[in-house]
Amino acid sequence: MKLKTKLMIGAGLLAAGAVGLVAATPIVGLTSPFLSIGTDANPIDTHGVTQAPDGDWFNVRLTTDGPSNIAFQEFAITANGHNGWHSHPGMVAVTVLSGTIQWYDENCKPTTYQAGDSWTEGSRPHYFRNIGANTAQLTAIFVVAKGAAYRTDRTAPPCAIGLGLE
Secondary structure (H helix, E strand, C coil): CCHHHHHHHHHHHHHHHHHHHHHECCCEEEECCEEEEEEECCCCEEEEEEECCCCCEEEEEEECCCCEEEEEEEEEEEEEEECCCEECCEEEEEEEEECEEEEECCCCCEEEEECCCEEEECCCCEEEEECCCCCEEEEEEEEEECCCCCCEECECCHHHHHHCCC
């Protein structure tokens, strides 16, 4: 490949990267300190099964392909604040401690969560915002590959524009 062609490809990749950075959606009114971060140096293959209080069987499994970082994070998101479009390179379990959150999947389908509600997230793009009048408090537990970022910023999907979720 000629040097000129290599330089043009390199410039194009740099420009594409810059556009991606500019297109990331902002985070507004969010503080989110990590309370703990630890490493499990071995692959995880944990399984639990028990009979639930209603008599049905409850089964849960967590499996990783290698060493993992496990982190616990606390979130405070002000009224009208939002977390921007993002995804995770692993699994996240979120619980609302106070307030009301509206969570959107990659198709802009909303789900409302209130104090006491929990949900899981993963590698699909999503967005959430505080729709209450006061600061909402949340917690999250992350399980990601050792050394991976806990969050990947994403551009807003086309459906977000008409909804003001940018």
